[in-house]
Amino acid sequence: MTAPILLCCDLDRTLIPNGPQPCSAAALPRFRRVAARPEVTLAYVTGRSRAMVENAIRRWELPLPAIAAADVGSAIFDVGPEAAWTPWADWEERIGRDWHGHGAPDIAAALAEIDGLSPQAEDRQTPLKVSFTAPPETDADILLAEVATRLRDLNVAAATVWSIDETVPVGLLDVLPASATKRGAVDFIRQRLGFPAERTLFAGDSGNDLPVLAGPCRAVLVANAADSVRREARRLAMDGSLYLAKGGFLGMNGAYAAGILEGLDHFFPETRAWIAPE
């Protein structure tokens, strides 16, 4: 058996083909085949809540992952067939310290007055994630500077993640403990499971994936990513660790799961025979 691979996938518009671009018919069946390999440990790393991850698994017939980092990395679960969504208490303990005794309601109150910010629905909030919407045309630099000032005044170490859901469109702002980003979650998962960065592949498509795409792990940006994300990813990427899917791999278009498979083949050529044994 070749060395194991930790495959970390964003869900919406990365593994799940729920963007405007078409999805190659062979992509998801091939992805399911790769995910079933004993060499592959599959993790989902997503803005979705646990319940929304479970919905997606059913609706899109996604493979059951070994691990899921939900709510933009602010919760990590063992999933597997037997684990039944057991949360990683050591992760919650680690990230919870960043807020220096403050809770989500304190943070929501501190940011409530900022122009344009509206709290997301109650079921999108967790004890370790405070989420807002904003108009898509918001100047993110100005907004994030204002948010940073107020969080500094409150004395919390927080990460802010801004992204645009192009399908609505709407701006999304998540405030998390500083170490609770997707990047922090991926690093924690791979260190706890013993995967070096060069045997870890992260696949993503949007703004809240950028810190991981720019980090030490191998990473692939799927071909359906927005041009702005593609430009920024190129600028942030460490040498050679980021691959931009372009399509043409095994007749697929490089979008969604096809892009993930293209990235797998790029960094781990031994996976080609698993993707397409025919």
Ligand SMILES: [Mg+2]
């Ligand atoms: Mg996404």
